[in-house]
Amino acid sequence: MLQYAFQRILLALAIVFVAISALYTIMITLPGDPTTVLLGPRATPEIRAEFRANMGLDDPVLMQIGNFWTRVLAGDLGTDFNRNRPVAEAVFNALPHTMALVFGAIFWSASLGILLGAFSADNRNSWLDRISGILSVGFIAAPSFVVALYSLLIFSVTLRWFPTIGAGEPGDLGSRLYHLVLPSFAIGLAWVGYVARIVRASMLETLGENYIRTARAFGLPRRVVIYNYALRVAILPAVQVLGVGIGGMLSSAVFAEIVFSRPGIGALIYDSVSGRNYPVVMGSMLVAIGFFVTCALIADLVNAALDPRHRVKS
Amino acid sequence: MSQFRHSLAGRLLADPFAVLALLIIAGLVLIAAFADVVSPHDHAAMNLADRFAPPSATYWLGTDNLGRDTFSRLAQGSRIALYVALTAVSISGLIGLVLGMIAGFGPRWLDNALLFFFDTLRAYPTIILALALAALMPRGLGTVIVVVVITSFSEYGRVVRTQTLSLKNAEFILAERAMGASFLRIVFHHVLPNVLGPFFILAAMNLPVVITIEAGMSFLGIGVPPGTPSWGATLKDGFDYIRSTPWIILAGGLPLILVTLGFTFLGEALRDQLDPKLRKSR
Amino acid sequence: MTDTLNVAGLTVHYQTREGALQALREVALNVPAGQIVGIVGESGCGKSTLINALLQLMPENARIAAGSIRLQAEELVRAPPRRLRDLRGRDIAVVFQDPMTSLNPVLTIGRQMLDVQYRDRRPRAAKLALAAAMLGRVGLPDPVAKLGAYPHELSGGQRQRVAIAMAVMMRPKLLIADEPTTALDATLEVQIIELLRELQQEIGCAILFISHHLGVIAELCDRVVVMYAGEAVEEGPVHDVFLSPGHPYTARLIECDPGRMKTRVAQLPAIPGNLPDLTDPPPGCIFRARCDSATERCASHPGHVALAPGHWAACHFAAKDRA
Numbered sequence: 001m002l003q004y005a006f007q008r009i010l011l012a013l014a015i016v017f018v019a020i021s022a023l024y025t026i027m028i029t030l031p032g033d034p035t036t037v038l039l040g041p042r043a044t045p046e047i048r049a050e051f052r053a054n055m056g057l058d059d060p061v062l063m064q065i066g067n068f069w070t071r072v073l074a075g076d077l078g079t080d081f082n083r084n085r086p087v088a089e090a091v092f093n094a095l096p097h098t099m100a101l102v103f104g105a106i107f108w109s110a111s112l113g114i115l116l117g118a119f120s121a122d123n124r125n126s127w128l129d130r131i132s133g134i135l136s137v138g139f140i141a142a143p144s145f146v147v148a149l150y151s152l153l154i155f156s157v158t159l160r161w162f163p164t165i166g167a168g169e170p171g172d173l174g175s176r177l178y179h180l181v182l183p184s185f186a187i188g189l190a191w192v193g194y195v196a197r198i199v200r201a202s203m204l205e206t207l208g209e210n211y212i213r214t215a216r217a218f219g220l221p222r223r224v225v226i227y228n229y230a231l232r233v234a235i236l237p238a239v240q241v242l243g244v245g246i247g248g249m250l251s252s253a254v255f256a257e258i259v260f261s262r263p264g265i266g267a268l269i270y271d272s273v274s275g276r277n278y279p280v281v282m283g284s285m286l287v288a289i290g291f292f293v294t295c296a297l298i299a300d301l302v303n304a305a306l307d308p309r310h311r312v313k314s
Numbered sequence: 315m316s317q318f319r320h321s322l323a324g325r326l327l328a329d330p331f332a333v334l335a336l337l338i339i340a341g342l343v344l345i346a347a348f349a350d351v352v353s354p355h356d357h358a359a360m361n362l363a364d365r366f367a368p369p370s371a372t373y374w375l376g377t378d379n380l381g382r383d384t385f386s387r388l389a390q391g392s393r394i395a396l397y398v399a400l401t402a403v404s405i406s407g408l409i410g411l412v413l414g415m416i417a418g419f420g421p422r423w424l425d426n427a428l429l430f431f432f433d434t435l436r437a438y439p440t441i442i443l444a445l446a447l448a449a450l451m452p453r454g455l456g457t458v459i460v461v462v463v464i465t466s467f468s469e470y471g472r473v474v475r476t477q478t479l480s481l482k483n484a485e486f487i488l489a490e491r492a493m494g495a496s497f498l499r500i501v502f503h504h505v506l507p508n509v510l511g512p513f514f515i516l517a518a519m520n521l522p523v524v525i526t527i528e529a530g531m532s533f534l535g536i537g538v539p540p541g542t543p544s545w546g547a548t549l550k551d552g553f554d555y556i557r558s559t560p561w562i563i564l565a566g567g568l569p570l571i572l573v574t575l576g577f578t579f580l581g582e583a584l585r586d587q588l589d590p591k592l593r594k595s596r
Numbered sequence: 597m598t599d600t601l602n603v604a605g606l607t608v609h610y611q612t613r614e615g616a617l618q619a620l621r622e623v624a625l626n627v628p629a630g631q632i633v634g635i636v637g638e639s640g641c642g643k644s645t646l647i648n649a650l651l652q653l654m655p656e657n658a659r660i661a662a663g664s665i666r667l668q669a670e671e672l673v674r675a676p677p678r679r680l681r682d683l684r685g686r687d688i689a690v691v692f693q694d695p696m697t698s699l700n701p702v703l704t705i706g707r708q709m710l711d712v713q714y715r716d717r718r719p720r721a722a723k724l725a726l727a728a729a730m731l732g733r734v735g736l737p738d739p740v741a742k743l744g745a746y747p748h749e750l751s752g753g754q755r756q757r758v759a760i761a762m763a764v765m766m767r768p769k770l771l772i773a774d775e776p777t778t779a780l781d782a783t784l785e786v787q788i789i790e791l792l793r794e795l796q797q798e799i800g801c802a803i804l805f806i807s808h809h810l811g812v813i814a815e816l817c818d819r820v821v822v823m824y825a826g827e828a829v830e831e832g833p834v835h836d837v838f839l840s841p842g843h844p845y846t847a848r849l850i851e852c853d854p855g856r857m858k859t860r861v862a863q864l865p866a867i868p869g870n871l872p873d874l875t876d877p878p879p880g881c882i883f884r885a886r887c888d889s890a891t892e893r894c895a896s897h898p899g900h901v902a903l904a905p906g907h908w909a910a911c912h913f914a915a916k917d918r919a
Contacts, residue, residue, distance in 0.1 A: 014430070019437045023446060137582060141574040143526040145533060146567040149553060153563050157556055210697035216653050217692075218712045218762070219684030228711075233702055244436075251441035255530065259553065269442060270534065273449045281449055289437055307702055 004304050012297040020286050021065050027278060028064060077283035082275065087283035090268060095287060097167050098264035101187065101256060102249045104180050106242055109188035113195025114238065118231050120196065121203030132196060139193035145255035148186035152259055155182060165261040183256040187249055194245070195238050202234040209233075236307050243299020247292045265291075325587050332583035338576030342569075346392040353386035357543050366559040376561035378551050384565045387543040392569065394544045398455065398528045399521045402462040407517060409463070410470020411509070415501065417471065418478025425475075432468035440465045441530055448536035458537050462524050473516050477509045511588040518581035522574035529570055545569055598669050600770050600802035601627035601650075606663035608642075608649050615875045619645040621882075622663070623828045624900075625821045627770065632796060632803040634817035634834065636810060636849070640871050641823040643806050647774055650804075651688065652680045668769060685712055689763035693775040695755035699747040705731075705758055706743030712762055730761040734791060753784040757791070764795050771796075772804045777812065785809075789816050810853045814838055819906075822846045825871050827882050832907030842901070842909030844887045881911070889913060 059067075071078075077087040116136075120129040156164040162182045168175035206212065207230050215225045254266030265288050272280035304310045326332045345352055354374065361381030369376045375384040417428040438446075444461045451457045481504060525545075531537030532546030533553070540547075545566060552562030608620040620642045627633045635643055648654045650665060652672055665672040667687065672680065692698040700708055709727035716723060724743060731739035734757040747755055756776060763771055773792065777785040789812055796803055807813055813820055813834060820837050822830040822845065830843040841847045845867075852865045869886035872878055878885065880895040887894070893912050900908040903915055 011433075015434050015437050018430075018434050022434075026450060137578055138575065141522070141578045142571050143529070143574060145530055146549070146570050149549060149563050150567055153556060153560050158560065210692065210694060211700040213653065214690070214692060214698045214759075215700070215711075217651055217684055217690045219681045219686065220711060220714065221681070224711065224714070229700055229703070233700075247436070247439040250439040251530075254441045254445070255533070258534070266442075269445050273445045273536070276449065278449065281446060285442065285446055288439065288442055292439060293437055 001304065005301055008297060008300055008304075012293050016290055016293050017069075019289055020282075021069075023285060024065060024068055024282060025061060027282065029061065072286065077286065078279035080277065080280050082277055082280075087279050090280060091265070091284050091287045094263055094265050094268045094284070095291070097262060098250070098253050098257070098266060099291070100167075100176070100180060101183055101253050101262070101264060102246060104184035105188035105191065105249055105252075106246075108184065109191035110195055110238065110242060113192045114199050114231075114235060116192070116196040117199025117238075118203055118226070118234070120200045121207065121234075122226055124204070129200075133200075136193035136196045140190050142189065144186055144190055144252035145259065147189050148183065148252075148256050148259040151182045151186050156260075167262050167264075179260075179262070183253075183260045183262060186256055186259075187252040191242070191245065191249075194241060198238045198241055199231075199234055202237045203230055206230045206234045233307065236303050236310070239299050240303050243296045243302075246295040250288055250292055326583055329583050329586070331579045335576045335579035335583065338572055339580065342392055342396065342573055342576070345389050346396045349389040349393055353383070353389045355383035355386045357382060357386040357390045358541075359383075366555070366561075368559070368561050369565075375565035376559065378548070378562050379555045379558070384548065384562060387548055388545065388565065388569055390543040391545040391548060394455070394538065394542065395525045395528065395569075395573065398458060398462070399524045402459050402466065402524045403517055403521055405459070406463045406466040406520075407470050407513065409467040410472075411474050411513075413467070414471040414474025414509075415478050415505065417475040418482060419497075428471070428475075432471055435464065435468045438465070440527060441534075444527070444531050444536060445534070448531070453536060454539055455537075458528050458531055461531065462527050465527070466520055466524065469516060469520065470513065473512045474509050477512060478505055481505055481508055515581055515584045515588060518577050518584055522577040525573055526570060597629045599626050600629045600668055601625075601804065602664075602666040602669075603650075604664050604666075606646075606649060606665065607661040608645055608654070609659055609661045610645075610655075611657040611659070612875065617874050618826060618877055619658075619874060620649065620826045621877065623823075623826075625828055625831060627802045627804055628819075629802055630796075630800050631818040632793075632805055632816055634813035634820040635804065635806045635823060636808060636813050636820060637823035638808060638849075638871075640825065642826040643774070643823060645826075646823075647690070647772055647806065650772060651684060651690065682715075685768075686715065686766045687769045689766065689768035689771050691756070691759045691763045691771070691773045691776045694779050695752060695759050696747070696779075698759060699755060701747055704744050704746055705750075709743070709762055709765065712765065726765060727761075730765045731758065733795075734758070734761045735787075736761075753780055753787070756780060756784075756788060760788070760791065760795070764799060764801070767799050768801055770804065771801050772806070774806050775808070776805075777809070778807070785812065792816065810838070810850065822849070825877070825882050826874055827910065829883065829911070830909040832903070832909075836904065836907050842903045842907070842914035843883070843911045844889055845883045846909070883911075 075088065077091060079085070080087050080090055083090070116132050120132050123129055152164060155161050163179050166179060168177075168179035203226075207226075212225060212230055215229050220229075250266065253264060254270060256262065257264040257267040258270060265284055268284045269281060269288065272278075272284065326336075354372075359382065361377065363381065364373070364377050365379055365381045367373050367377040367381075373383050373385070375388065378384055378387070413428060417425045440461075443465060447461055447464075448457060451460070528537055529544065529546030529549065532542075532544040533550045534546075535550065537546055538544040548566040549563060552559075552564075552566050556563060603623060603625050606620055606623040607618070610617040610619055623642070623646065625633070625635075635646070637643055645654075645658070648658070649660060650672070652675070654660075660673050663673065667683065672683075699705075703711075706724060706727060709730070710720065710723050713723045713726070728739045728743060731742050736742050736754060736757055742750070742754075742758075747758075750758065756779075760776070776792075777788050780788065792803065792805075793816060795801075805813065805817055817834045819832065820834045821828050822837065822841075822843060824845050830837060830841065830846050832842075837846060838850060841850060848867050852867060854864060867886055872882060872885060880897050881887070881890070884890045884894045891912075898910045898912045898914075900910060901912070901914045902908050908914075
């Protein structure tokens with residue numbers, strides 16, 4: 001297990017390194033004055049000159065990448081010259097909001113999806129199974145930003161059941177949760193469908209396994225067989241999918257944050273792209289990708305820890 | 315007649331969901347092809363007196379903030395959607411096909427390198443990548459297609475690679491090679507036909523994703539140039555004027571949902587028919 | 597003393613697209629109390645169907661068309677599900693063929709052995725103690741540590757011992773062993789057989805031992821039932837059946853057993869022909885198409901031809917030429 005974990009962590013680090021370096025390289029090799037790219041349009045000529053000198057902008061690309069990572073590892077994600085503050089500050093203020101959104105979405109969609117999937121597998125071809133099957137496909141089909149817009153329109157603007165703007169009062173958990181409902185609903189809806197289908201298929205496969213036959217042969221009660229024995233194994237593919245799915249959820253979060261005017265990494269990236277504020281773009285992309293890869297890694301390791309057979313797969 | 319019933323087309327048509335899907339897709343293609351004929355109004359014609367009109371006999375889905383007929387705009391939007399979808403899927407598919415076969419047939423180190431490459435591409439959440447590239451590239455359909463291709467081709471690559479790998483060591487392939495069959499013959503005669511099935515299933519599932527990405531990018535203002543009647547642009551107008559009228563959003567979301575539903579059902583039906591293993595677990 | 601198991605006229609059909617597959621036809625066998633009865637036959641003879649029927653754990657498309665299964669005179673066919681569940685794991689226990697897949701990979705051994713004792717109201721510590729004691733009894737070193745281990749951490753032979761421990765822990769009346777040694781190598785096979793014999797004597801249970809390995813059956817069992825294509829074709833004390841088989845199929849099985857080969861041959865002997873199509877079984881003797889000595893008479897079903905007390909064969913010519 002340790003060996004497997006070590007390999008996967010190394011791979012994850014390599015991926016983040018390559019992905020971000022590639023992006024950085026593209027940014028600094030763009031034709032034109034690199035200081036525009038790296039400092040944004042508002043930086044003054046004096047700052048540009050100083051930056052050139054300090055950053056060695058005429059150095060070979062590889063060296064610049066090296067310097068970039070050296071700075072990152074020291075905690076310096078660059079400076080936001082528009083607001084005169086470290087990028088890290090902006091990013092780490094925004095990150096918790098997005099995390100709340102993503103984990104909220106996972107929580108409700110996974111719970112509902114797992115229950116639906118388990119129940120469907122247990123009651124194959126019942127009316128609930130069929131309806132659930134159709135709904136699952138239907139949910140998957142609706143693009144999350146359309147769902148976000150519709151929910152905003154119907155539940156916020158028209159019915160006024162939920163707030164239209166913001167993340168709620170700081171420090172007030174109830175307010176925070178209240179503002180979280182619609183956006184995490186919009187992000188999570190498609191995932192209920194995915195998770196339910198995966199769990200159903202996985203359950204059906206698991207129920208055919210020999211050790212389930214053994215459990216039945218020993219007379220274990222049905223509920224124990226299905227929920228303790230089968231479901232425990234059947235959930236694992238769903239865990240894997242959700243881990244990888246966080247990337248998709250981050251994309252959905254961009255829309256959710258814009259549609260519901262929430263703070264977060266998505267909104268930050270969007271705003272900084274619109275404002276051509278490249279240091280913030282780089283910094284927030286780094287954190288977003290890092291977050292995603294970390295979550296996918298954790299899901300993979302959890303899977304490997306719980307299911308010894310998973311470790312053979314790589 | 316019985317042969318037709320058992321052929322792929324016959325079996326597909328027996329599945330009510332597949333029929334529905336095909337109808338929706340046919341509808342999309344027809345509207346796109348005949349958008350100018352089908353639209354009751356010129357999609358760019360502004361009628362400021364009739365801004366924010368709800369659906370009526372004149373304006374079937376209402377009008378937007380500049381008095382333009384929403385239905386006509388959406389009909390035009392279907393052209394953009396279809397164009398982006400077909401172009402991007404073709405390019406992604408081609409790149410994926412080539413890379414997948416290289417990964418499958420090539421030396422181990424190349425396979426590992428390509429896999430790492432695919433994995434790295436997957437680390438970029440799609441819209442976030444789109445935003446980053448939008449910061450660096452000019453706005454327009456070209457950028458949209460670049461973004462879509464970059465985020466999609468690795469999927470095709472994987473599928474092709476899997477098929478190639480499993481076929482590479484299949485006995486009949488070894489037998490053919492022992493008889494001196496050329497590499498190209500093996501590729502065209504054996505690998506490609508086997509790859510096609512999963513490839514088309516993937517394409518069917520991928521098309522709506524591509525269309526959604528274009529719509530999303532246009533919604534965010536980093537897709538089509540301003541003024542172009544993309545579905546995403548319509549939704550953006552609807553969002554900006556959400557307090558003036560709900561109809562733009564309601565109408566604007568419809569084509570996206572319908573198209574995604576249609577292709578997803580089609581992909582499901584194809585998978586059921588082409589992958590016998592899955593058929594049983596129904 | 598009542599027999600532990602009486603199966604009479606058991607007929608099991610599977611519903612398939614091509615019609616009803618008659619997997620078992622009028623199968624009868626008896627397991628007297630405290631005895632070990634072997635079931636021998638090739639793949640496709642219906643052994644698995646028989647076990648599933650005995651446990652009443654058949655797939656959805658299977659049904660018992662006729663017959664009775666009595667466990668110590670209690671009828672199991674159409675018994676209420678609750679009663680059946682009570683019996684499983686307590687009065688009837690099973691050891692399956694492949695220990696790798698028949699133990700749950702994500703639960704510890706201890707947890708699985710606890711679960712099997714779910715009916716007991718005793719405290720957890722007592723159950724764990726019993727589990728550890730059983731693991732020790734079947735020959736696992738350091739049993740207490742094994743309670744916390746996962747199946748994949750043990751070797752194949754150890755896993756099978758665990759399966760046996762689980763099965764006999766509740767002191768069942770009938771232990772069904774479904775090819776328990778097929779997945780193991782020869783040295784392990786000997787040990788497992790020895791273990792089963794010892795446990796049988798200690799607990800006094802009856803054992804139904806399914807295998808296609810004739811040598812093991814001869815070694816372990818008191819009686820043997822020979823099955824072919826869904827029918828029981830011969831039954832009797834193991835010595836009698838193997839030394840003077842009444843049914844041609846039994847004779848051929850013995851001939852073809854690689855364990856008996858004393859000289860080298862270029863090709864292992866086999867029985868020519870294929871299994872009959874069970875959706876449309878031939879009337880009359882089921883072995884007719886592949887039998888050397890078949891005649892016109894074989895067009896009618898032989899039924900059980902008695903050869904000696906407690907030994908019969910389903911062949912018209914069984915009683916001929918017997919020494």
